[in-house]
Amino acid sequence: MNRDNTSEIPGTPGSDAELPMLTTAQASYLRELAAPYSREGHHHSLFGLGHTCGQAPESHWPELVAAHFAALRRASTGGESAEELLRGTHARLLPLASLTQDLVAGMRYARTVADGLVFAYALDGPTSVRILTDADVERAGPEELGRAAYANLMGVPVTHEEVSVGGRARLHSLHGDSPFVASKALFLSEVARQVTGEPLPRDGALAIVPNRHLLAYHPITDGSVVDALNGLASYALSAHEEGPGQLSPRVYWWSDGALTSLTVIDEDTRTFSLRPPPRLLGLMKGLVRLDRAGRLATPAAAQASETSDLARVAAESTGRLAREPVDPAGLGDAFADVLALGHARCADDPNLANITTWDAWATAVQLGSALFTGAGPQECHLGEDLVTRLPAMAAEPPADARAWLDAVYLAMACRQMDRIHRLCRVPLARLREDDSVDEYVLHWIDTLQTYFSDRSLDEAVPKLVAVMKTSVPEVVAQAPADFVNRIDFHPAALFHRLIAGDHDAFAEALAEALADHRGYWGDSAAPRARVALGPLAMACLAHDHGFPVDPKQPYLPAYLLDRQRIEDIP
Structure with a gap:
């Protein structure tokens, strides 16, 4: 992210401060040419005239200056009726550098709206534009003029x-x-x-x-x-x-x-x-993380790669892990690539009936778990003839809260209880170092870690309440509201119904989550459009707790939900 992109700006060291487009000598010459008109009472900024002269040979400057002040003489000098002011006045941005002390003294209504920019009113005349004075504003009426200036500008x-x-x-x-x-x-x-x-x-x-x-x-x-x-x-x-x-x-x-x-x-x-500023920087970090992981429905995501290309990329990134020592960043990339492949394979295999689809999901489980908890030597399968033998990996959990959730959701869907328990022992303090997520994400992680650590529900409930309080639009600062409401919040809402033991409410919440998934992604070709991963994890948990979950629902691979596809994962 380019936070300090340094380049030259107009003007050079030693140029005139009030006329930066000119050299000191040129600015002095322009003031000399304008001096007679100032004695006539024309106390106008030379900023615009300086730019005009700066584009022409100095031999032409006298005639340009004369024409400039002739136009000002032809322009209105005040006295218009209120109706004329309301008809022709526009809201106007002016460069701060263009305002002289004489102008500012007569424009107390004007205000600075940002660094380098001033808000004022300007009357659009037949041959020129005149900046209004305080007397003009009073004559037209401040409120009436404000409404008219807005309407005229928008037109x-x-x-x-x-x-x-x-x-x-x-x-x-x-x-x-x-x-x-x-x-x-x-x-x-x-x-x-x-x-x-x-x-x-x-x-x-x-x-x-x-x-x-x-x-x-x-x-x-x-x-x-x-x-x-x-x-x-x-x-x-x-x-x-x-x-x-x-x-x-x-x-x-x-x-x-x-x-x-x-x-x-x-x-x-x-x-x-x-x-x-910090707020915008945090927002940008959050959007970049979400986008790179394919979580946002964007035009770029709608043009996702073919499954064969995703399979090649996943095989290459996984293959690079076979070399020791394993690069933690490479492990994170491989996890993301294989996860995308697993989702994408569900376009043609929505129930997850085929072994090649299962292989992608199982490998994603292995890599996601290894990313946060380490792993011993193991084999990863991405097809019948593609087996990668990975060396032992040390536990070096990254500060990536959403990747941790992906790893847990995958382990839940594939019924990997041992991996779930190990993931839930990843220090929350480490995940809190991720400054790209809103607070509700961290509260949700805290809730899951508490629940799967076999602690009392009385401990998990207040943390779930914190998720709900910090996921409202007034509090969320980094994730897009549409993503939060239609994708990210649903797993917590489903978990709430699950621990309450309310079968009907869970079924209703699940239907709403899947409808929102469809509405958010539309006809996007993005891999994550194929499976509602968070709701799938909660549906699998509910199924195993005896909830009557219908396996024939969109975005929920049926053979994961009812456990028919589940096999041992190394």
């Missing part, structure tokens, strides 16, 4: 395009001739609804406003957020340098109606770095 036409970053992350680019396009970032969720039909997700979006004609954003939904962050940083820099109408070279996080800068600028070296 500004834009061209919407989707841009791919590295073939994975998707950026939404909004651009147009209007100088108010970038200002739509003030109301980004509603803008997203306008151009895509969907509002922004709960976690918001990454956004850039490099110049007044361009707004680009990436909704935060999956692990592609890292690629999007780096892609937006490059996009913002290049578009800001090219202009016209420079606004900000920064990347922002739009969340709950507010913009937070993720770009830290070192004014001495004129460099920038990307530094997400």
Whole structure:
């Protein structure tokens, strides 16, 4: 994850602080040309004019300056009626660097909305745009002007395009001739609804406003957020340098109606770095972990590899474990690869009747257990002719809470009680080092460890209650709400019905879990779409406790559920 991506930004050491697009000598020359107009009472920022002049030979500057101030003279200098102000005023983002002391003194209503950005009102005239003063705002009425400025801004036409970053992350680019396009970032969720039909997700979006004609954003939904962050940083820099109408070279996080800068600028070296705040960084880590493990329903997951390709990858990663010493990271990768293969084989073998499907599941059980508890020398089978002899492996449990749950769910489905008990002796403190999961995941692990350690249910129940209290939307900060509600929470809900001994409630909860699994994954080709692993584990546990669980249900391999396929696992 690129947290410190350093590059040059516009300007060089020694350039003018108020006109960074120019050298010190050029800035001095521009002020000299503008001085006569200032004496006429035109106390306007030279920021935009500086960018225009910076793109032209200095021999053309006098005529550019004259034309600039001529346009200002033609522009309205105030006195419009309230109706005229309401009809033409837009909410507007301005670069902080463009505001002079004279302008600020007459705009007490304006406010800083993010690093480098100021919110103001601007009147769109026939030949120019005028920033409103406090007197203008009072004349139109603050509340009425606010509503009108919002409506006028939202009515500004834009061209919407989707841009791919590295073939994975998707950026939404909004651009147009209007100088108010970038200002739509003030109301980004509603803008997203306008151009895509969907509002922004709960976690918001990454956004850039490099110049007044361009707004680009990436909704935060999956692990592609890292690629999007780096892609937006490059996009913002290049578009800001090219202009016209420079606004900000920064990347922002739009969340709950507010913009937070993720770009830290070192004014001495004129460099920038990307530094997400802790909350966003934790969210990004969680999404990357979920995405890499194939748990999220994404467009990339919908284009999953063929089973034959998954089998090749699983065989190769498992084969690498035969060399001593075993690499712990390689063991984790092999576990993930074989688990994906086991799920994928259920597309053609939903009941898990075939030996090749069982081999994948059994090998996943072996590797998942070895990952957290170590193992002696053993053989792994991924087909009749593919047997890998693995050396002894030391217990080096990784700080990966969701991989631990996968290992336990697999052991439960394959009735590996000894492995379950050993997995439940993995120190909870080690799993708590995983900063990519929300607290409810750790409470759920604590509940299972308590239950399978043959301790009293009186000890497990408060921990299950903690799962429920910490999995509500107001508390969950890292996992997507849709994933939590439709996938991740169901095993705990089923366990609640199981320990209560309520057969009917368990059957009802299981049907709901499978319906949510179907709704979440849709027609995705992702391996995890094939089996509802957590509900399967709980259904197997319920079956063994005498619950009347119907084995003929989607996403639950029948021959695992009723134990017909269960064989010894080395």
